[in-house]
Amino acid sequence: MCLTKTPPSDTERPLRGFSSIPQVQTHEGNLGMEESGGNKKRVVIVGGGVAGALVARSLQFCADVVLVDQKEYFEIPWGSLRAMVEPSFAERTVINHSDYLTNARIVASSATDITKSKVVTEDGHSLAYDYLVIATGHMDTVPRTRAERLSQYQAESKKIKSADTVLIVGGGPTGVELAGEIIVDYPEKKVVLVHRGLRLLEFIGFKASQKALDWLTSKNVQVIFDRSIHLDKASDGAIQTSAGETIKADCHFDCTGKQMGSSWLKETFLKDSLDLRGRLMVDENLRVRGHKNVFGIGDITDIKNGGICNAKKADGIFHSKKLDLIGSGITTIPLYYSLFHMISLSMYQEIKQGYLAQKHAHVTVKNLKLLLTGGKESDLFTYKTSINVAIVSLGRKEAVAQFPFLTCIGRMPGLMKSGDLFVGKTRKQLGLKPDQ
Ligand SMILES: Cc1cc2nc3c(=O)[nH]c(=O)nc-3n(C[C@H](O)[C@H](O)[C@H](O)COP(=O)(O)OP(=O)(O)OC[C@H]3O[C@@H](n4cnc5c(N)ncnc54)[C@H](O)[C@@H]3O)c2cc1C
Numbered sequence: 001m002c003l004t005k006t007p008p009s010d011t012e013r014p015l016r017g018f019s020s021i022p023q024v025q026t027h028e029g030n031l032g033m034e035e036s037g038g039n040k041k042r043v044v045i046v047g048g049g050v051a052g053a054l055v056a057r058s059l060q061f062c063a064d065v066v067l068v069d070q071k072e073y074f075e076i077p078w079g080s081l082r083a084m085v086e087p088s089f090a091e092r093t094v095i096n097h098s099d100y101l102t103n104a105r106i107v108a109s110s111a112t113d114i115t116k117s118k119v120v121t122e123d124g125h126s127l128a129y130d131y132l133v134i135a136t137g138h139m140d141t142v143p144r145t146r147a148e149r150l151s152q153y154q155a156e157s158k159k160i161k162s163a164d165t166v167l168i169v170g171g172g173p174t175g176v177e178l179a180g181e182i183i184v185d186y187p188e189k190k191v192v193l194v195h196r197g198l199r200l201l202e203f204i205g206f207k208a209s210q211k212a213l214d215w216l217t218s219k220n221v222q223v224i225f226d227r228s229i230h231l232d233k234a235s236d237g238a239i240q241t242s243a244g245e246t247i248k249a250d251c252h253f254d255c256t257g258k259q260m261g262s263s264w265l266k267e268t269f270l271k272d273s274l275d276l277r278g279r280l281m282v283d284e285n286l287r288v289r290g291h292k293n294v295f296g297i298g299d300i301t302d303i304k305n306g307g308i309c310n311a312k313k314a315d316g317i318f319h320s321k322k323l324d325l326i327g328s329g330i331t332t333i334p335l336y337y338s339l340f341h342m343i344s345l346s347m348y349q350e351i352k353q354g355y356l357a358q359k360h361a362h363v364t365v366k367n368l369k370l371l372l373t374g375g376k377e378s379d380l381f382t383y384k385t386s387i388n389v390a391i392v393s394l395g396r397k398e399a400v401a402q403f404p405f406l407t408c409i410g411r412m413p414g415l416m417k418s419g420d421l422f423v424g425k426t427r428k429q430l431g432l433k434p435d436q
Helices: 050-059 077-085 087-093 146-162 173-185 206-218 311-327 333-344 354-372 411-417 423-429
Strands: 042-046 064-069 073-075 094-096 105-108 111-114 118-121 126-128 131-134 165-169 190-194 222-224 237-240 246-249 251-254 294-296 390-394 398-403 406-410
Touching (some): 042 050, 042 126, 050 064, 050 354, 073 077, 073 146, 077 087, 077 173, 077 423, 087 094, 087 423, 146 251, 165 173, 165 246, 173 190, 173 206, 190 246, 206 390, 206 406, 294 354, 390 411, 398 411, 406 411
Parallel strands (some): 064 105, 131 294, 165 190, 165 251
Antiparallel strands (some): 111 118, 118 126, 237 246, 390 398, 398 406
16 A cells, blocks of 8 residues: 555556656756655666656555666567567567656666665766665667667668678577577578577577577578677677688677666665675565565566576586486487476476566565654565566567477467567556557
8 A cells, every 4th residue: 555645556557647747857967965745755767667667656656766777768579579670569568668657757867876765966966865775687789769769670670681691699589580680680681690609598408499499490591500609809890700701791789788787886885785796686575685675676687486497507407417317328318308397396496487577576666665654674575586487489470489398389379479579568567558
């Protein structure tokens, strides 16, 4: 229950014109500590991505909410690859924070420091908090304004349109989905995908990797494994691989994994709350361990136990166990493999997926509402991991999907995702019209 006098649906649907118009604050920094909100508790959310945006929207009428994001807009990540071949798609996927936050302050600047009571931003804001939510995901360099982001998509789509050969670097979900988008819309183009690993989509199982590879090669996408590209040295035209081969390409796209967005925390009081990979260590209530008023959610967390295991580590163990089993005369590898996957549920990092970041956000909203209304610590909600699914789209109609006991490819999983890429659904979660 919220503290403020608002209609019951406020946390589900933003009320346009309710209370103050949100202000996007940018360059005019404030050297003193910024206080506001009267009696209301102050919640500062750092990171306006999938998890942070949802928390800010859901709490905007319950507390004095400030969203700090390095850009002025929220972007639906799973729509971004379609936008590269169809730039008008981005009109629905790139959403100004002020469109869904009608009762919160928006500070469009990077957070650079935190203390136990305030967040400091690059442009000089100093934002006092009672509760802090850190949701800075992975590092990415994107333009600051929506207009700039939309014109970036126009430019990328032009590049793809005019290229004969497109090089994609990275065979994870982003690289595979981009290859699918390009080859379905432009079947006459040559698409080359270079991947450092030995299989595509390493975050899910072998079957899904093989199915995705078969699909791409059936569309004449050239997939090169076990090679990397020095992206800082790469220029369009002729691009060298790590093995010295030259790939001729008119344009190239970097779809390799990004660093955790936690480097800004390394000199703060949370430095000891980061694990070796820069992930924030959180407890079962999604609070940063040892800090009762700081939550960590989304990709930045170290949450263990995913339905789909940390594949690289798991692959290694699977292979060694498979050899042990063969040595002992047991040949029921498929059964063992399924069991292995089930066991791995409890052993490895949760996969970094947006629908899980949204689950983190929902638990955090419930916990913050409880704390904001003076609820008991013992009543806090616990985040429970679940068996995960992964659906990787392959162009506009098909997809490869891994469910707990089924991996499939084609139109059926495509029906679930590939048409609208969950864009309408995600817009609705933010209280926006799905198709506008
Ligand atoms: C191309 C692509 C396709 C994807 N497709 C899917 C899919 O189909 N299904 C799925 O479930 N998941 C998908 N994902 C994964 C999903 O997008 C992520 O798991 C999800 O975005 C994580 O949410 P988050 O809130 O933790 O981080 P993000 O959504 O990355 O948000 C982090 C935010 O923090 C901001 N930020 C970072 N540092 C700072 C700072 N110092 N100060 C202020 N702001 C900062 C960033 O600007 C950003 O807005 C996809 C990802 C990509 C890149």
